[in-house]
Amino acid sequence: MRGIYNATAGMLNSFAELNSISNNLANLNTVGYKKDFNLFKSVYEKEIRSYQNAQGKGEPIGNIYSSVVLDEVIPNLEQGSLIETNGKLDFAIEGDGFFKIERNGNYFYTRNGEFSLSPENYLVTKSGDYVLDEENNPILINPDNFFVDEEGNISGTNIRLNILNVENLNKYGENYFTGEEIGQADNFYVRQGFLEGSNVDALNEMIKMIEANRKFDILQKAVSTGDSLNAKLIEITSNF
Amino acid sequence: MLVSLYNAATGMNAEQRKLDIISNNLANVDTTGYKKQRAEFQDLLYSSVKEAGTPTAQGSTLPTGLYVGHGTRLAATTRIFTLGNIEPTDNSTDIAIMGDGFFQVQMQDGSIAYTRDGSFKLDANGRLTTSDGLMVIPNIVIPQNAVGINVSPDGIVSVSLGDGTIQNVGNLTTVRFLNPGGLKPIGNNLYSETPASGNPTEGIPGQDGFGALQQGYLEKSNVDVVKEMVDMIVAQRAYDINSKTITTADEMLRTVSNVKR
Numbered sequence: 002m003r004g005i006y007n008a009t010a011g012m013l014n015s016f017a018e019l020n021s022i023s024n025n026l027a028n029l030n031t032v033g034y035k036k037d038f039n040l041f042k043s044v045y046e047k048e049i050r051s052y053q054n055a056q057g058k059g060e061p062i063g064n065i066y067s068s069v070v071l072d073e074v075i076p077n078l079e080q081g082s083l084i085e086t087n088g089k090l091d092f093a094i095e096g097d098g099f100f101k102i103e104r105n106g107n108y109f110y111t112r113n114g115e116f117s118l119s120p121e122n123y124l125v126t127k128s129g130d131y132v133l134d135e136e137n138n139p140i141l142i143n144p145d146n147f148f149v150d151e152e153g154n155i156s157g158t159n160i161r162l163n164i165l166n167v168e169n170l171n172k173y174g175e176n177y178f179t180g181e182e183i184g185q186a187d188n189f190y191v192r193q194g195f196l197e198g199s200n201v202d203a204l205n206e207m208i209k210m211i212e213a214n215r216k217f218d219i220l221q222k223a224v225s226t227g228d229s230l231n232a233k234l235i236e237i238t239s240n241f
Numbered sequence: 242m243l244v245s246l247y248n249a250a251t252g253m254n255a256e257q258r259k260l261d262i263i264s265n266n267l268a269n270v271d272t273t274g275y276k277k278q279r280a281e282f283q284d285l286l287y288s289s290v291k292e293a294g295t296p297t298a299q300g301s302t303l304p305t306g307l308y309v310g311h312g313t314r315l316a317a318t319t320r321i322f323t324l325g326n327i328e329p330t331d332n333s334t335d336i337a338i339m340g341d342g343f344f345q346v347q348m349q350d351g352s353i354a355y356t357r358d359g360s361f362k363l364d365a366n367g368r369l370t371t372s373d374g375l376m377v378i379p380n381i382v383i384p385q386n387a388v389g390i391n392v393s394p395d396g397i398v399s400v401s402l403g404d405g406t407i408q409n410v411g412n413l414t415t416v417r418f419l420n421p422g423g424l425k426p427i428g429n430n431l432y433s434e435t436p437a438s439g440n441p442t443e444g445i446p447g448q449d450g451f452g453a454l455q456q457g458y459l460e461k462s463n464v465d466v467v468k469e470m471v472d473m474i475v476a477q478r479a480y481d482i483n484s485k486t487i488t489t490a491d492e493m494l495r496t497v498s499n500v501k502r
Contacts, residue, residue, distance in 0.1 A: 012497075016243060017309075019493065023245035023486045024284070024310030027252030029479045030259065031282040031313055073291075073305045086279075087323060090422075115281055117319070118420035120436050127281055127317045144419050145341075145450045171306045174286035175316070203482055214489050221496045 003067060008223035010068040014041055015217040017071045022210050025201045032084075033113030033176050034199035035076040036206075042072040076170055076178070081112075081200040083192060089147055090116045090124070093195040098164035098186030102177065103139070104130040109177035110167045112197055118144060128175050134160040135185075151190040164189055244309060245490040251312030252483035255282055258315045259476045266464045267473075274358035274430050275462035276320045277469075283316035322421045325463035327455065333390045334361045334369065337460040340452020342415030345378040345441075346371055346431070353378065355416065355441070358430035360459055369398075373429055381411045394453035396446045415451055416441035 021037045028034040043066035050059030083093050092114030094100070099110035109130070116132055119125045124132040124140040131139035140160060149155050153162035167180040259280040269275040291307040327337050336359035338344070343355035354375070361377060364370050369381040383390060387400035387408075396413035418424060423437030434441060447453035 015493065016245070019243065019245040019486075019490060020248065020309055023248035023252075023483075023490070024312060026479075026482050026486055027248045027255070027312040028282065028284050028310075029252070029482065030256070030280075030475065031284055034284055037310065071307060074307050074309075075305045086321075088319075088321065113283075115319075117317075117422060120420070120423075120439055122419055122439075127283070169305065171289065171292060172284070172287045172308055172310070174311075175283045203478070207482065207485065210486065210489050214492055217493050218496055221500055224500050 005224055005227040007068060008220040008227065010070065011220040012217055012224075014039075014069055014071055015213045015220070018213040019210065021074060022206050022213065025206050026203065026210075028199055029201050029203060031113075031176065031199050032115050032196045033081070033111060034201065035078055035081075035112065036199070036201045037074050037076055037172070039071055040073040040075060041069050043069050076172060077200065078170075079200045081198040083195045084198050085195055087194045089144075089193070090118065091194055091196050092116065092149065092162075093192045093197040094164060094189050095192055095197075096186070096189030097166055098189045099167050099178065101133040101137070101163040101165055101182075102126055102130045103133055103137070104128070108133075108179075109173060110165065110170075110180055111176050111178065113176035115196055118142070126176075128177075133163045135163050136160070137163065149191055149193045151192070153191045162191060164191070243490045243494065244311065245486060248310065248312040249483040249486035249490065251285065251314060252486070253480055255280075255313045255315050256476045256480040256483065260473065260480075262318055263469050263473050263476065266469050267466070269462050270464045270466060270469075272430065272462050273360050273459050274325070274356060275464065276322050276325075276357070277462070277464045278318045278320050280315055281317045281319060282313050284313055285311040287311065319422050320424070320426070321463065323463050324460065326461040327458050328461055329457060330360075330459050331457055332360075333392075333457060334363060335359060335457060335459045336361060336392055336413070337455045337458040338415060338446065338452040339394075339455050340450075341417050341421075342444075342446060342451045343417070343421075343432070343441075344413070345416055346375040347378055348375060348431075352433070354427060354431040354433050355418075355424065356431050357460055359454075371430075377413070379411060379414060381413065383410060384408070392454055392456040394447045394455065396454055413446065413454065414443050415446050415454075416443045417451060418442075 018039055021039050025036045045067040046064050048061050049065050051062050052059050102109040102111055116124050122141055124142050134140050153164055164186045166183050166186045168183050170178045170180040173179050262278050262280045266277045287308040287310055289308045345353050348354050360372055361369050363383055367383040369377045381398050383400055386402055388403050389401040391399050398411050399407050399409045401407050419439035423435055424432035425435050427433050444451045
């Protein structure tokens with residue numbers, strides 16, 4: 002019976018895999034989107050023993066895992082391609098780091114530099130949240146003369162965009178991540194007038210999708226086979 | 242049922258909306274003063290199964306979490322106010338703004354709307370109006386005996402009369418917005434102000450960052466056909482791919498129903 006449950010757990014994992022793939026594909030055109038991949042782990046390790054031992058305990062001959070479960074979803078931070086827009090309020094980060102964003106005292110991190118201007122002339126995201134400078138203050142800009150150099154310095158002022166390295170990333174949605182800051186990023190260029198496209202590789206995702214689909218088929222066969230074996234067993238034993 | 246089915250549906254939906262925007266840009270490729278729009282996508286909220294940074298039984302913390310994505314959505318359409326092509330028309334009441342700024346026009350209900358379409362006309366009383374007959378603000382009245390109209394780059398409108406004298410009949414001003422992307426399009430090449438656009442600042446064309454006026458020219462749309470076509474192909478392919486996801490999810494569900502014989 003164990004084989005049936007193993008195969009079923011695998012089938013559920015194929016669903017989880019397809020969830021990530023479908024989300025990646027749905028965000029093929031989302032600026033600053035980072036593709037996810039799933040990590041699975043085997044659980045319920047059980048020692049198996051031989052039955053030739055005099056003490057009746059048997060010699061350990063190895064381990065058997067009774068299930069595989071989805072353990073982690075990890076965003077792949079590979080650089081997306083830069084798209085030229087010529088927009089004064091469009092930014093791409095080439096290299097490491099995230100823009101720091103504030104919403105009602107909560108901090109978020111994003112690679113989507115598709116910014117906008119608030120009615121009070123602050124630099125905000127498309128969700129209306131403040132983009133922060135190095136002092137964690139909202140950035141008041143002069144819309145007539147707003148230039149940002151490669152290091153993120155805003156011309157005509159002594160303020161600089163806060164570009165941070167972040168770890169323990171979790172996706173929040175609206176192109177935002179949550180996570181823990183581990184200091185200023187130093188290996189990056191800020192590109193004004195560009196946006197970073199999604200880093201989803203459609204071909205790769207399609208192949209992963211076929212793989213998940215086929216794996217699912219095979220595991221279904223395993224369930225059917227396990228079921229046939231049980232049927233056979235019942236048939237044989239019922240003849241006694 | 243499968244989250245993937247809905248994910249793919251959000252993807253198809255968003256790509257379709259993107260195509261709507263592209264088709265509107267392409268439809269307006271010859272519209273005077275039209276400013277192209279761009280679709281902006283956001284990923285939808287994630288449901289968190291395990292948060293990154295939560296303590297584990299071993300005393301360490303999880304470096305990454307486990308979350309499930311729920312697809313994408315169209316978050317905003319941004320209007321891109323780059324300058325369109327400036328084309329000569331040899332018509333003295335066609336005026337282009339060479340840079341930032343909008344003309345003001347009086348709507349029927351008395352409110353003020355803003356436009357970059359400077360293909361003005363004269364009505365029966367000699368007043369300067371838009372193609373739809375809306376009065377330009379400040380009001381400019383051209384006398385009946387005028388034989389020529391001249392608009393200077395800084396907005397001074399003068400007419401030459403039949404006897405050779407030049408008469409000043411008013412000054413055209415333009416307005417600027419802090420965030421023109423926040424203006425609300427109301428059709429007919431007109432925009433109205435919103436809290437996001439900020440209040441209009443009136444000024445003299447050609448000064449303080451306002452674009453100079455150019456008489457006898459019209460600003461065409463800033464739609465770049467090649468770019469729009471490429472975007473259209475990208476949107477179509479993304480749509481295709483998302484529909485493949487639906488097929489796959491459907492196949493997997495069919496497989497499930499085959500488990501029970």
